[in-house]
Amino acid sequence: MKITKEEVEYVAHLARLDFREEEKVKFTSQLNDILMYMDKLNEADTAGIEPMSHAIALQNAFREDTVKDSLSHELSLSNAPEARGPFFRVPKVIE
């Protein structure tokens, strides 16, 4: 076993997901299959190989800090599930 049901529960919490019991069982088994497949990578010799994060050599894209048009409050809040005044509204955070 690469991953147990308890680890699935822990990773789900990190990812802010909830699963029903039967989903946990199914996911544990599917994630195990997938992670077993990933073991294939251990066959590759990567000694001294620099990890690659982008395909193209990137340079920092600097620019002058100038004022440009931005979205209005109204437009920024237009998709909000709940808004009040110029704010996004969420359920209570602290007791």
Next chain:
Amino acid sequence: MELHQLTIHELQKLIRSKEVNSSDIVKSVFKRIDAVEGSVHAYITLMKEHAFEEAAKADRCIREGNIRALTGIPVALKDIVCTKGFLTTCGSRILHNFIPPYDATVVEKLKEAGAVFTGKTNMDEFAMGSSTETSYFGITKNPWALDRIPGGSSGGSAAAVAADLCIASIGSDTGGSIRQPAALCGVVGMKPTYGRVSRYGLIAFASSLDQIGPFTKDVEDCAIMMNVIAGHDPRESTSVPLDVPDYTAFLSRGIDGFKVGIPKEYFIEGIDPEITEAMRGAMKAIEGLGATCVEISLPHTEYCLAVYYIIAPAEASSNLARYDGVKYGFRADDCKDLLDMYKKTRSAGFGAEVKRRIMIGTYALSSGYYDAYYKKASQVRALIKRDFEEAWKHCDVILTPTTPTPAFKIGEKIDDPLQMYLSDIFTISTNLAGIPGISVPCGFTRQGLPIGAQFLAGHFEEGKLIQIAAAFEKQANLKQRRPNL
């Protein structure tokens, strides 16, 4: 021939000679949509009213002689690019009501070129899938066989072009999501070099792999679309500040003296014999055009799938953290506090495949596993890129099958994630190395299902791909065959 069956360049001729106008073309496309969209379901949202308004504007431009690269041409957009004022769902419940306040750069560029948008096409949820079956908005069917999948994730955009529900369309490709559905639907699809087309306004899946590209009815149209969408964008820091050539200039250059690499690792067990046969035909055809086929080796090919299914979910788990029910999209009801809202919203808003990938990605990045999975995968990714650099010493372009099998049946692989992932086996390495690739029709199975050939080239060598794909397309002469809907 009806207008909706024509290509961009054929329609442009008719527009320039004043034989037809944009309203005629848009009318023809929507008549076709009324007739067959019910059985194909390529679109999530149709923009009919908007399209007729824009067509009327295009007609004024045509009368005034102000004709640009795509004036009056109906183009469909994958529902992953943001369209100001028009629903953009990414195939997900979590964005089922999202109306972007801005346009993606690619949308701006198409508008500037005069394109008329027909609608937003169906896709696998958050572009995670190879069959367009994971969309919250229902499945898209392959126009060549309605009981089969169109491929994915840009299945709606591929099916829309194949079924003449638009003239050309836009897709996005993270591991094959343009080329694989293009192959399975018998159309042309290109994934440009990473950085060639701006990703500004493209809803992110895996940011180091995502790239926008066109679906078209032929290679000439692909060159026309690339001329419009390619180029540097100051709003997108990974877009590359290089000049864009005129891709149409490559169409008639021929391929005399080209060296075409055939990677031995791509002719594996499990590949459909009819695909192997079609590839042999393709090799013969390009040799007949003066090119030479040489065997090459991409020794790390066998690791591509494992690398991809660590890196893409890792990046996705981070990118998709923003869907929390606060600023836009779906929010679950009856939440007792903020954490409860996050969990309920995300659990009800995402489908099974998206959750599976978020879980893999979160696990691969979690403390204690980072080195074993993400770091290891990033190292092997460097080796995969090096394989291609080595290959370009021996050949100008590479030829492979686009997919190991033709379009499979709806439902056939949906419960077996690994089997589904294997359908991208020939397209993934391109994204990992950041190089461009094109899929072009190269034949049909005995059952009448399309087969695609994939050409790959070095970074920013899209012109070479247009050159060989155009020469091959002319030789293969498959354009007259159309799906029977």
